[in-house]
Amino acid sequence: MSLEVNSKVPDFSAACTGGGNFTLSAHTGKNLIIYFYPKDSTPGCTTEGGDFRDRKTAFDAANTVVIGVSRDGLRAQENFKAKQDFNFELISDKDETVCQLFDVIKLKKMYGKEHLGIERSTFLIDQDGKLAQEWRGVKVPGHVDEVLSAAQALNSQ
Numbered sequence: 393m394s395l396e397v398n399s400k401v402p403d404f405s406a407a408c409t410g411g412g413n414f415t416l417s418a419h420t421g422k423n424l425i426i427y428f429y430p431k432d433s434t435p436g437c438t439t440e441g442g443d444f445r446d447r448k449t450a451f452d453a454a455n456t457v458v459i460g461v462s463r464d465g466l467r468a469q470e471n472f473k474a475k476q477d478f479n480f481e482l483i484s485d486k487d488e489t490v491c492q493l494f495d496v497i498k499l500k501k502m503y504g505k506e507h508l509g510i511e512r513s514t515f516l517i518d519q520d521g522k523l524a525q526e527w528r529g530v531k532v533p534g535h536v537d538e539v540l541s542a543a544q545a546l547n548s549q
Contacts, residue, residue, distance in 0.1 A: 395494060395515075395523050403521075406490050407466060408481045409473050414459060420521060423456040423543055427514040427530075428496045432464045432472035432482075436512070436532050441478055443536035448479045455519070456543040461485050462510060496528075516542055 395401060401416060408414040416424070427444065429437040444451075444458050451458055461483040462469070469482040483490060491497050491510060498511040512530040516539065517523055525542050527535065 395526075397523050397525065399523055400521055401515075401517050401523055402493065404490060404493060406461075406483045406485060408459070408483045409466065409469050410481050412481075414481060414483050416517075416521065419457055421519050423454065423519055423524075423546055424517040425451065425456055425458045425514060425539060425543065426461060426490075426494070426517065427458070427512075427539075428461045428491065428494065428510050429512055430462065430510045432462060432468045433475070437462070438472075438476060440512070440530075440532045440535065441472075441476055443532070444480065445476065445478050447536055447540055450540055451543060454540070454543040454547040456516075456547065459483060461490055463488060463491065514539055516546065518546055 403417045405413050405415045429440055431437055441460060458480040463485055465486060466484045469484055473482055485491050488497060494515060496511050496513045497508050499506055500509045514527045514530055516525040524546055
């Protein structure tokens with residue numbers, strides 16, 4: 393299943409850092425950035441998370457909550473979050489339920505071998521729970537600034 397821009401995102405719940413569960417419906421009234429990254433503590437994922445961390449004040453001003461998603465376990469994510477001083481939560485999606493909802497599991501090639509993994513992707517959901525914008529096959533440099541601009545534009549409508 394693939395989500396369409398302007399369509400309602402189905403409610404979901406998933407375990408996240410901070411000892412709780414993330415539920416989409418609990419964020420009604422706020423814009424939401426859900427970004428999918430391949431693996432905790434890898435260079436690109438660390439840079440991307442740091443970019444979101446460093447712009448948290450601007451996202452807050454745009455009434456936007458940021459959450460990261462990977463297939464890593466909660467313990468690894470708690471360590472990653474603490475080590476990088478992330479000021480947002482991370483969803484552990486070991487069973488790929490959230491990944492499937494957003495259709496981010498793709499066939500990837502590394503060192504000549506194919507495997508299924510997360511395609512770096514970001515989704516902006518508006519305060520009514522509709523998909524406002526998506527970025528797939530993300531390249532990290534400059535990406536968070538682009539997402540922030542979209543969130544700010546959405547908030548000013």
